Amino acid sequence: MLNQKQIRDCLDQMGKMFPEAACELKHSNPFELLIAVVLSAQSTDALVNKVTKNLFKKYKQPEDYLAVSLEELQNDLRSIGLYRNKSKNIRKLCEILIEKYNGQVPQEHSELVKLPGVGRKTANVVVSVAFGQPAIAVDTHVERVSKRLGICRWKDSVLEVEKTLMKKVPKDEWSITHHRMIFFGRYHCKAKNPNCDSCPLLDLCREGQKRMRKQEKATQ
DNA sequence: CTCCCGATAT
DNA sequence: ATATCAGGAG
Incomplete structure (x- = not known):
């Protein structure tokens, strides 16, 4: 499991990768x-x-x-x-x-x-x-990213993932964190072919390292 | 747990 | 062909 500082590092890196992370569903009200x-x-x-x-x-x-x-x-x-x-x-x-x-x-x-x-x-x-209220919506991307990185456990329910994130992340960062994790999951840490090769979080990510070892074996 | 379900990427 | 997608309800 990642500790508080490691989680902070992850979120900061995601922020650098996707500074524009926001809701992509078009709407006007x-x-x-x-x-x-x-x-x-x-x-x-x-x-x-x-x-x-x-x-x-x-x-x-x-x-x-x-x-x-x-x-x-x-x-x-x-x-x-x-x-x-x-x-x-x-x-x-x-x-x-x-x-x-x-x-x-x-x-x-x-x-x-x-x-x-x-x-x-x-x-x-x-x-x-x-309505600008702090919240962390745990969708498929937030769940997958949290579990791969080791922010929570693989067997955790989406509600448990949300509770963990709310505990580990300051309340005034809930909304932006939620969007950063979505973008990170959607465009980088994808379900099928995650870009572990070019991932700035690789040293923190047990799943990424596991995948890299597997890839290493396959190319021998 | 299963079902709902078409579009898209791989 | 198959997995996946900003899940929710029964």
Whole structure:
């Protein structure tokens, strides 16, 4: 396991590698962000942005999602994948926003997670990105990077990963750290072919060193 | 735990 | 062909 100073070194290096790390889901208000994050489950930002470019022209407020048939919304979301669940969730979610929240996106994490299709990770992204509250959303990248580096244990749940990060990282750095880890995971410490060769964190990374040894063996 | 699911990279 | 993608619900 990495100690406090080693974790600090990791985060600083990630900051140098990706100084511009920020939310890549295109949106112009909290409602659009909420929709985009719900759509992003098990999909990619690039694909979500492609779909929302047209989607947000057609659907500007919660009422607009209820004004069309379920089939029409499904058609508009088809290319994202998981589109049946997502269509149904978004319709119900819009209904609740209108009935309970005056058509606005609630700012409280505890309220957000009550919405269909919104779990802990999605709520964390919304409060952090839309409302500036400190949060660490643990997605597939944050989880993989934390486990490879040894910030947490392999068997830890996503909630345990989040708790560890919240304990090890100062609260005023939660949001930026979360984005740096995402960028590091998405563009460098990738799931398939991580760039261990050119990784400034290699001396700190047990998984990276294991991979390098394996590579060494294979090229003999 | 399984299911939902199309697009993309490898 | 197969793994992976800003997960959530049953």
